[in-house]
Amino acid sequence: MREPLRPAVLPSIALFLLLAACGGGKPESTGKGTAVSDVPAYGDAIVEGSIGDVSGFLTAVTTDASSHEAAGYVFNGLVRYDKNLKLEGDLAESWEVSPDGKRITFHLRKGVKWHDGAPFTSDDVMFTYRRMIDPRTPTAYGEDFKQVKRAAAPDPHTFVVEYARPFAPALASWGMHVLPKHLLENYPDISKSPLNKKPIGTGPYRFVEWKTGEKVVFNASPDYFEGRPYIARVISRVIPDQATMFLELKSGGVDIMALTPPQYVRQTETAEFKKSFNRYKYTASGYTYLGFRLSHPFFRDKRVRQAIAHAADKKALIDGVLLGLGQEATGPYKPGTWAFNPGVKKYPHDPLLAKALLAEAGWKEKDGVLVKDGQSFEFTVLTNAGNDARAKTAAILQQNLAEVGIRMKIRTVEWAAFINEFIDKRKFDAVILGWNITPDPDQFDIWHSSKTGPKELNHVGFANPEVDRLLDEGRSTFDLEKRKKAYFRIQEILAEEQPYVFLYVPEALPVVHNRFRGIVPAPAGITYNFVKWYVPAALQKHKVQP
Numbered sequence: 437m438r439e440p441l442r443p444a445v446l447p448s449i450a451l452f453l454l455l456a457a458c459g460g461g462k463p464e465s466t467g468k469g470t471a472v473s474d475v476p477a478y479g480d481a482i483v484e485g486s487i488g489d490v491s492g493f494l495t496a497v498t499t500d501a502s503s504h505e506a507a508g509y510v511f512n513g514l515v516r517y518d519k520n521l522k523l524e525g526d527l528a529e530s531w532e533v534s535p536d537g538k539r540i541t542f543h544l545r546k547g548v549k550w551h552d553g554a555p556f557t558s559d560d561v562m563f564t565y566r567r568m569i570d571p572r573t574p575t576a577y578g579e580d581f582k583q584v585k586r587a588a589a590p591d592p593h594t595f596v597v598e599y600a601r602p603f604a605p606a607l608a609s610w611g612m613h614v615l616p617k618h619l620l621e622n623y624p625d626i627s628k629s630p631l632n633k634k635p636i637g638t639g640p641y642r643f644v645e646w647k648t649g650e651k652v653v654f655n656a657s658p659d660y661f662e663g664r665p666y667i668a669r670v671i672s673r674v675i676p677d678q679a680t681m682f683l684e685l686k687s688g689g690v691d692i693m694a695l696t697p698p699q700y701v702r703q704t705e706t707a708e709f710k711k712s713f714n715r716y717k718y719t720a721s722g723y724t725y726l727g728f729r730l731s732h733p734f735f736r737d738k739r740v741r742q743a744i745a746h747a748a749d750k751k752a753l754i755d756g757v758l759l760g761l762g763q764e765a766t767g768p769y770k771p772g773t774w775a776f777n778p779g780v781k782k783y784p785h786d787p788l789l790a791k792a793l794l795a796e797a798g799w800k801e802k803d804g805v806l807v808k809d810g811q812s813f814e815f816t817v818l819t820n821a822g823n824d825a826r827a828k829t830a831a832i833l834q835q836n837l838a839e840v841g842i843r844m845k846i847r848t849v850e851w852a853a854f855i856n857e858f859i860d861k862r863k864f865d866a867v868i869l870g871w872n873i874t875p876d877p878d879q880f881d882i883w884h885s886s887k888t889g890p891k892e893l894n895h896v897g898f899a900n901p902e903v904d905r906l907l908d909e910g911r912s913t914f915d916l917e918k919r920k921k922a923y924f925r926i927q928e929i930l931a932e933e934q935p936y937v938f939l940y941v942p943e944a945l946p947v948v949h950n951r952f953r954g955i956v957p958a959p960a961g962i963t964y965n966f967v968k969w970y971v972p973a974a975l976q977k978h979k980v981q982p
Contacts, residue, residue, distance in 0.1 A: 666970035
């Protein structure tokens, strides 16, 4: 899923729609800028391009990255990730963890107000917690909060939670956006509240307007507790085609977007482009996969899934789709991180082995197409419209599978419909999608067998008792070696079972107009300090009325 302009804690579903999440810290600044006094100044606006529209602003009840990005301007959690992907205080000024790891005491910032002027207090945190465990809240993120044994708000600026057992993701889970009790307490289902369309938060920007399918606008909050953001306005334009977005970038209609590999390699090397823009490149904290609906009769047999993994030519994908700007994915973790297991089973491109596995599973070739029980092996893969990399990935996989006798049709669907009508309702044979990889390796919501219901994140319906047990083990201890052992074994099982064919980890390729200053690449990417970005007065392009 895309990430907001600060590293989020939530998993989200639509990777790479904008900045492709956070990643390593390799900077590549090619712009020369303009010789002006480089002094921070208030004013100007930034226009970002987004392929997908927002579905709502309450991240408790949305799972798509466009919505999480937009909500990140308006809301805060108790904690957040800093530039080095370490947790730091957000609405919590500090916290204490008891020696046994079962109790966290948060000390909240004082003087923080919601954008309507109401004070932020521990009652809001308690309300958020209660809504997250309320069965009437249609959330995919409730599991972490159900681990809480007891919660208390002893005074307006203290919030205490106790867990029945050590819970490793506990602290990170409080990155969930805190909700305003006074505006939501009369809505049992918060997804139906007006706030989901017109948010009021405590964040650095105030919501101004949302024109469906067109744009979302935010203005800087003069009272933000970390200080008024320098950039006065953020405009997120919905441009559901990356080629069109790039044209808008060059013509001045967009200031920031994620480049596609062809745009990065072939279309941005000119002196004219470098004069106006800064590019960045780092390994994305995310991956792209081919996922199977495991209840589909074709995909129940793991030999079929393994055969498709062998049929997929990952090198061709990395060379053809990413132009070499990426690496093979073998599981759900970022290569080089402590949870990543480099020793799992690999699936080299081997059409003959793929055919042999399919034959073992009972599929026989007839006139170039596999047939079993009188039925041809033909299915449709879904992906979202406007994502050039996914479209090309589908085309290459289609050719790969045809070589082993499988006919794969390709269907692209507009983002909101893709999520709401197909993914959430499990109406697909297979999908090409991506996940962000959050710093904490807990992936309970994605892989546990209890998380396969509508709108939950285990949308392929994966169920494995050992993985369930290991997910529980991994989140129930603070012992890093024990956690590592659990997640290494999970990756071995996923590599064997292939509920997804893990395809590739791309490079994130954001580009920003060079009038924006204060961008400091770090392990968290480039947007973690967005409120400190600025445009020197002499370079400001837009006049924004306060």
